[in-house]
Amino acid sequence: MTLALLLAIPLAACAVSAVARGRAVLEAVNVTAFALTFLLALAVAAEVLRNGAISLWNGFLYADALSALVILLNASVALVCSVYAVGYLREDERTGALDGEEGSHGAAAKLRMYYSLTPLLVFSLLLVALANNLGVMWAAIELTTLASVFLVTFYGNVTSLEAAWKYAMIGGVGLSMALFGTVLTYYAGHKLPGSDGLAGLNWSNLVQQAGQLDKTSMRMAFILVLLGYGTKAGLAPMHTWKPDAYSEAPVPSAAILAAAMLNCAIYGLVRFYVLTSRCLGPEYPGNLLLLLGLFSMGIAVPFVLVQKNFRRMLAYSTIDQAGMMVTALGIGGKLAAFALMLHMTFHTVAKSLLFLSAGNVYQCFKTDLFQKIKGGVLRVLPLTGVAFCLGTMAVVGMPPFSLFQSEFLMIRAAFGTAHFLVGALFILFGLGVFTGVTLHVSGMLLGPSEEPRGSWQPWRHSPIAVLGVVLIVIGFWLPAPLLELVRRAAAVVSG
Amino acid sequence: MHTLQDPQFGDKMVTLMAAMVLVLQIAMVAQRWIVTNIRLFAAQSFLLAAIAGTIAYFNHAPHIYAAAVATLLAKGILVPLVLERLVARIEIRQEIEPILNMPLSIVISGGLTLVGYVLAEPFYRPEEAPGASTLGHNALAVAISLFLIGFFMMINRRKALTQVLALLCLENGLFLAAISLTYGMPLIVELGVLFDVLVAVMVLGILVYRIRESFESMDVSRMRRLRG
Numbered sequence: 247m248t249l250a251l252l253l254a255i256p257l258a259a260c261a262v263s264a265v266a267r268g269r270a271v272l273e274a275v276n277v278t279a280f281a282l283t284f285l286l287a288l289a290v291a292a293e294v295l296r297n298g299a300i301s302l303w304n305g306f307l308y309a310d311a312l313s314a315l316v317i318l319l320n321a322s323v324a325l326v327c328s329v330y331a332v333g334y335l336r337e338d339e340r341t342g343a344l345d346g347e348e349g350s351h352g353a354a355a356k357l358r359m360y361y362s363l364t365p366l367l368v369f370s371l372l373l374v375a376l377a378n379n380l381g382v383m384w385a386a387i388e389l390t391t392l393a394s395v396f397l398v399t400f401y402g403n404v405t406s407l408e409a410a411w412k413y414a415m416i417g418g419v420g421l422s423m424a425l426f427g428t429v430l431t432y433y434a435g436h437k438l439p440g441s442d443g444l445a446g447l448n449w450s451n452l453v454q455q456a457g458q459l460d461k462t463s464m465r466m467a468f469i470l471v472l473l474g475y476g477t478k479a480g481l482a483p484m485h486t487w488k489p490d491a492y493s494e495a496p497v498p499s500a501a502i503l504a505a506a507m508l509n510c511a512i513y514g515l516v517r518f519y520v521l522t523s524r525c526l527g528p529e530y531p532g533n534l535l536l537l538l539g540l541f542s543m544g545i546a547v548p549f550v551l552v553q554k555n556f557r558r559m560l561a562y563s564t565i566d567q568a569g570m571m572v573t574a575l576g577i578g579g580k581l582a583a584f585a586l587m588l589h590m591t592f593h594t595v596a597k598s599l600l601f602l603s604a605g606n607v608y609q610c611f612k613t614d615l616f617q618k619i620k621g622g623v624l625r626v627l628p629l630t631g632v633a634f635c636l637g638t639m640a641v642v643g644m645p646p647f648s649l650f651q652s653e654f655l656m657i658r659a660a661f662g663t664a665h666f667l668v669g670a671l672f673i674l675f676g677l678g679v680f681t682g683v684t685l686h687v688s689g690m691l692l693g694p695s696e697e698p699r700g701s702w703q704p705w706r707h708s709p710i711a712v713l714g715v716v717l718i719v720i721g722f723w724l725p726a727p728l729l730e731l732v733r734r735a736a737a738v739v740s741g
Numbered sequence: 742m743h744t745l746q747d748p749q750f751g752d753k754m755v756t757l758m759a760a761m762v763l764v765l766q767i768a769m770v771a772q773r774w775i776v777t778n779i780r781l782f783a784a785q786s787f788l789l790a791a792i793a794g795t796i797a798y799f800n801h802a803p804h805i806y807a808a809a810v811a812t813l814l815a816k817g818i819l820v821p822l823v824l825e826r827l828v829a830r831i832e833i834r835q836e837i838e839p840i841l842n843m844p845l846s847i848v849i850s851g852g853l854t855l856v857g858y859v860l861a862e863p864f865y866r867p868e869e870a871p872g873a874s875t876l877g878h879n880a881l882a883v884a885i886s887l888f889l890i891g892f893f894m895m896i897n898r899r900k901a902l903t904q905v906l907a908l909l910c911l912e913n914g915l916f917l918a919a920i921s922l923t924y925g926m927p928l929i930v931e932l933g934v935l936f937d938v939l940v941a942v943m944v945l946g947i948l949v950y951r952i953r954e955s956f957e958s959m960d961v962s963r964m965r966r967l968r969g
Contacts, residue, residue, distance in 0.1 A: 385937055392944055
């Protein structure tokens with residue numbers, strides 16, 4: 247029942263926002279809906295911890311620990327971003343950034359578009375993690391793209407159109423490959439007992455008979471799915487849409503894309519990895535994942551080093567992080583799976599914090615170029631500056647922050663399973679990104695500035711304060727139920 | 742046995758129609774005019790629906806009829822209509838202007854068809870008893886070729902609208918693979934996929950329209966502002 251409600255609430259919020267009038271109503275509907283969604287996600291996680299996997303409607307919806315973790319992370323990102331969006335869009339409206347050619351009438355239409363598409367995006371993000379059927383999961387991932395295309399074109403200028411076009415086309419091609427992979431997976435299992443009709447693509451069904459799946463088709467299916475969902479995760483060389491989309495979308499949407507949608511793409515890969523590794527052994531999918539993962543980490547380094555725009559820099563950092571997660575999945579084994587889930591959790595917090603702080607900097611300085619800001623963010627926006635600094639240190643993997651732990655575990659897992667080259671490259675690329683990001687961000691945060699000091703704005707600063715505190719706390723102490731959830735999610739991967 | 746119940750006859754029908762689908766695809770690569778391209782796509786979708794109908798008939802699988810009808814309505818009629826209206830509205834130059842010239846494109850498409858057959862080889866298992874379950878093994882090779890040629894068309898074209906058409910062809914290849922390999926995925930999945938395709942066409946259509954307005958052209962290769 248909670249599972250159905252979890253999906254129904256964002257969908258209802260989308261419908262209400264599509265017809266509602268007035269900014270206050272839209273804001274209230276969104277924030278309430280996402281608060282409820284977050285509570286329900288907590289309830290689902292608690293239920294999964296208590297009773298194990300739960301399902302609804304003959305196994306159409308299915309939540310094990312892995313789904314529960316992804317749902318919980320995504321629901322919290324959605325809540326934080328919805329609160330932040332209120333302040334962010336009010337500021338946009340005040341400065342006239344939303345008025346297109348149609349004047350303030352355009353602004354009202356844009357607000358309604360934002361507040362109705364975001365719940366739709368969140369609905370699809372939750373459906374990805376809840377759908378048991380791999381075909382339905384595919385449709386949900388495609389829906390995330392369709393729901394977010396118009397969020398990328400939100401400001402309606404020439405560059406955002408270009409970004410949206412790339413996003414839709416690259417995403418479309420990628421997802422058609424993933425669909426082909428899904429079809430082949432269905433073919434691989436269609437002669438097994440109990441696989442007639444809808445149940446034939448149910449993950450919970452397939453995983454029990456993974457050993458008997460047709461090997462030729464699974465081999466081809468995994469390559470296609472890896473390329474397809476890898477496109478969604480922004481793995482190189484299919485990553486080119488990412489910096490454009492993240493820098494053109496309004497910041498709260500970019501945060502949802504960078505933190506939550508990445509989780510969903512990785513989630514899709516994990517589901518197929520489990521099937522393939524049980525069918526063909528962990529070597530075959532593992533090597534493919536390592537190849538793409540390390541390539542993404544490597545390609546992020548030069549782009550981070552020469553980056554001029556901080557939102558694009560964050561996008562390349564996300565490509566780097568996606569590469570790390572895929573590498574961890576590829577290494578395989580219990581420790582790497584645990585590190586992956588831990589990393590996903592920490593990254594969700596750190597990356598949304600970074601994007602939201604970047605949004606504040608962007609709106610205050612009216613630019614996202616390092617060159618024009620010159621420095622002094624810490625003086626002008628003390629809270630945002632500190633948050634940006636914390637987020638950066640966490641994301642580049644500086645101890646004692648949380649991501650250091652998960653990355654350290656990944657490296658340990660790599661050396662522990664005799665992946666020496668992987669471990670060495672991991673450290674090398676990690677250092678490259680570390681140098682680039684710290685260099686740029688410290689230049690931006692420190693130093694004097696002529697700008698007047700910004701004031702405290704509750705809608706925009708409280709989410710950042712909350713995320714900052716959470717980031718520090720989870721660096722030292724992960725609540726026992728959450729740790730247990732992470733552990734069980736890792737057990738879904740490593741068996 | 743009556744011809745209309747003989748699975749071998751069904752197999753031949755499916756193979757024949759799949760071959761025609763491939764011919765239409767290569768015709769699309771060779772064609773210069775956008776409107777003709779859209780009509781070829783419509784014809785291809787009609788044939789796909791017919792293949793689905795044939796497979797449904799010989800396999801006694803009623804749910805594939807639903808998929809066939811949905812394909813016919815969505816991809817055979819609705820999408821081409823929308824695209825043609827879009828072409829009329831944005832008043833573009835009607836030629837496609839591919840990057841590689843036509844003879845070379847056709848040769849490449851032929852090569853990709855060969856690759857499709859090589860990739861489909863491991864799926865062909867003659868030792869299994871012929872009958873309803875081996876219907877249309879040729880179709881998989883054609884499906885993979887459609888997929889690859891769709892890719893090629895996408896890279897080979899500059900205009901936004903023609904890239905949308907290429908994406909749709911790619912998806913036709915997928916549909917053919919889905920019905921020929923597994924006699925249709927579960928119906929709900931099929932409907933979800935079709936719904937996504939429809940929405941995608943609408944989304945892309947709106948984007949094409951706006952691109953035309955903002956860039957004064959649909960030439961995607963002129964979009965060069967976002968780099969690095």
